[in-house]
Amino acid sequence: MTSTNTEILGLFIGVCGLLTLLTIFGEVLRARLDKGHENPVIETFMTRVRSWWAIVILFTLALIAGKGGIIVLFAFASFAALREFLTLTNKRRADHLALALGFFVVLPLQYLFVGLGWQALYTVFVPVYVFLMLPVVSALRGNSDRFLIRVAETQWALMITVFCMSHVPALLMIDVAGYPDDRGVLLIAFLIMVVQIGDLLDFFFGRRIGKTRIIPNLSAKTWEGMACGVVCAAIIGGLLAWMTPFGIFGAAAMAGLASAAGMFGNLVFAAIKADRGVKDWSHLIPGQGGFVDQLDSVIFAAPIFYHVTQLIWG
Amino acid sequence: MSLPRKFAARFVGLAIALFARFITAVRADWQGIEPINKQRVYFANHVSNADMPMIWSCMPPNIRRDVRPVAAADYWLKNKLRAFVGPEVFNCVLVDRRPEARDANHDPMQNILDALDDGSSLIIFPEGNRNMTDDPLLPFKSGLYNMGKARPDVDLVPTWIANVTEIMPKGEVIPLPLICTVTFGAPIHVATDESKDDFLKRASGALVGLAPKDVRL
Numbered sequence: 429m430t431s432t433n434t435e436i437l438g439l440f441i442g443v444c445g446l447l448t449l450l451t452i453f454g455e456v457l458r459a460r461l462d463k464g465h466e467n468p469v470i471e472t473f474m475t476r477v478r479s480w481w482a483i484v485i486l487f488t489l490a491l492i493a494g495k496g497g498i499i500v501l502f503a504f505a506s507f508a509a510l511r512e513f514l515t516l517t518n519k520r521r522a523d524h525l526a527l528a529l530g531f532f533v534v535l536p537l538q539y540l541f542v543g544l545g546w547q548a549l550y551t552v553f554v555p556v557y558v559f560l561m562l563p564v565v566s567a568l569r570g571n572s573d574r575f576l577i578r579v580a581e582t583q584w585a586l587m588i589t590v591f592c593m594s595h596v597p598a599l600l601m602i603d604v605a606g607y608p609d610d611r612g613v614l615l616i617a618f619l620i621m622v623v624q625i626g627d628l629l630d631f632f633f634g635r636r637i638g639k640t641r642i643i644p645n646l647s648a649k650t651w652e653g654m655a656c657g658v659v660c661a662a663i664i665g666g667l668l669a670w671m672t673p674f675g676i677f678g679a680a681a682m683a684g685l686a687s688a689a690g691m692f693g694n695l696v697f698a699a700i701k702a703d704r705g706v707k708d709w710s711h712l713i714p715g716q717g718g719f720v721d722q723l724d725s726v727i728f729a730a731p732i733f734y735h736v737t738q739l740i741w742g
Numbered sequence: 743m744s745l746p747r748k749f750a751a752r753f754v755g756l757a758i759a760l761f762a763r764f765i766t767a768v769r770a771d772w773q774g775i776e777p778i779n780k781q782r783v784y785f786a787n788h789v790s791n792a793d794m795p796m797i798w799s800c801m802p803p804n805i806r807r808d809v810r811p812v813a814a815a816d817y818w819l820k821n822k823l824r825a826f827v828g829p830e831v832f833n834c835v836l837v838d839r840r841p842e843a844r845d846a847n848h849d850p851m852q853n854i855l856d857a858l859d860d861g862s863s864l865i866i867f868p869e870g871n872r873n874m875t876d877d878p879l880l881p882f883k884s885g886l887y888n889m890g891k892a893r894p895d896v897d898l899v900p901t902w903i904a905n906v907t908e909i910m911p912k913g914e915v916i917p918l919p920l921i922c923t924v925t926f927g928a929p930i931h932v933a934t935d936e937s938k939d940d941f942l943k944r945a946s947g948a949l950v951g952l953a954p955k956d957v958r959l
Binding site: 507508511512514515516517518519521524525527528531532574577703704705710711712 | 767769905908911914916918919920921955957958959
């Protein structure tokens with residue numbers, strides 16, 4: 429077993445320990461309730477913990493499978509996210525071909541370019557080529573009704589769910605001096621862990637000590653919760669510095685940056701959901717809503733994390 | 743039906759349900775009823791040929807086993823493949839919509855009532871045809887009223903299927919993998935002194951009432 433795999437296994441055991449504690453915590457709370465009673469908060473919590481188990485196991489399997497596993501996993505997550513997003517966008521029959529190309533050509537190609545490590549292509553494919561060509565496909569069908577809104581929403585969907593999401597596996601492709609190639613998978617685990625744990629703690633502290641809502645009547649996020657979340661993410665990032673090429677302070681700074689970007693991303697998605705009158709993007713992950721609900725902060729953090737890494741350490 | 747054929751039908755049915763779930767993540771929203779196996783007539787809006795497989799796929803297997811879509815014989819008997827998929831995979835109750843076929847040997851309503859008397863549940867599309875207009879529903883045909891009148895104990899469940907026009911607009915070849923939601927509402931029955939028109943209007947209102955509000959432009 430390579431040293432990277434040993435470390436993945438160690439991480440997996442650590443995370444499983446954490447989830448076991450959470451599961452026991454929930455079961456104890458549940459057991460303390462009187463017969464015939466049910467607390468919806470505990471039930472939601474337990475559903476979420478169950479979903480987390482599934483995510484952690486799936487993700488660990490992909491990490492152990494290596495580059496191919498990670499790329500395929502995120503390609504499927506992109507597919508599910510794009511499906512949720514495009515379900516809510518404006519479209520006409522004239523966009524049918526453009527949307528089908530988005531699902532069945534743009535998405536696979538983007539992940540193929542990432543898999544091949546063609547950086548010059550995967551960083552511009554969606555924002556340049558797709559941006560220019562897909563509206564042509566829609567325009568050729570000759571329906572100009574709400575045309576700009578339609579193409580803008582489609583492009584936004586592809587940027588977020590395909591382009592941004594693909595920057596998570598693209599972390600595998602960054603060359604950092606003194607950081608072995610096969611440790612890229614640990615960098616991905618680092619990004620996802622600090623962002624998701626930051627979110628969790630933001631939620632926890634927001635409930636406990638949060639007072640000032642950032643956007644009243646749109647999101648429950650508070651400045652206090654967010655500050656605590658980002659600081660905790662930075663501390664955890666510092667503790668997990670061994671996974672990264674950044675050094676302790678670099679890792680803490682990168683974790684804080686990624687976590688903050690992710691939280692602001694979460695606010696952007698809250699605005700979109702409020703505009704479309706939905707509470708969740710879909711129902712596919714029990715207790716959490718859709719893939720976009722689960723991954724929104726990671727989606728926002730990934731390209732920034734990728735490019736800052738490239739800029740400073742690349 | 744021979745055993746291998748029965749086996750093939752089950753297998754194809756499972757494949758269709760899995761495919762529908764993978765592509766459109768089709769989801770059942772049980773608003774007005776519980777997902778239990780009780781005799782019901784699910785009446786749904788009809789915009790596309792994909793409607794019936796979608797509703798069928800989103801049902802739990804124990805309900806799916808006993809549910810029979812009511813479908814047009816002229817469509818499902820057109821070729822051998824359809825004749826396998828319609829009657830054997832979906833276990834359709836075939837009715838001939840053409841007026842000239844209505845004679846002593848074929849009374850569509852009798853086929854439907856026979857299926858109900860067997861204990862099967864049904865899926866029907868009371869508009870009769872696919873709705874190609876911008877209105878949410880076409881006027882209902884009288885079939886729903888007749889079966890509600892003839893078998894008053896059976897629950898008539900409004901079933902709204904959303905988004906299929908965007909998944910597969912008429913004339914397109916590639917289905918878009920958008921999320922499709924099937925909403926089951928509270929059951930209705932024909933009241934004792936209710937006229938046909940009143941009942942059909944009420945049924946149609948109950949169905950439209952399930953449509954999710956669309957805030958898009």
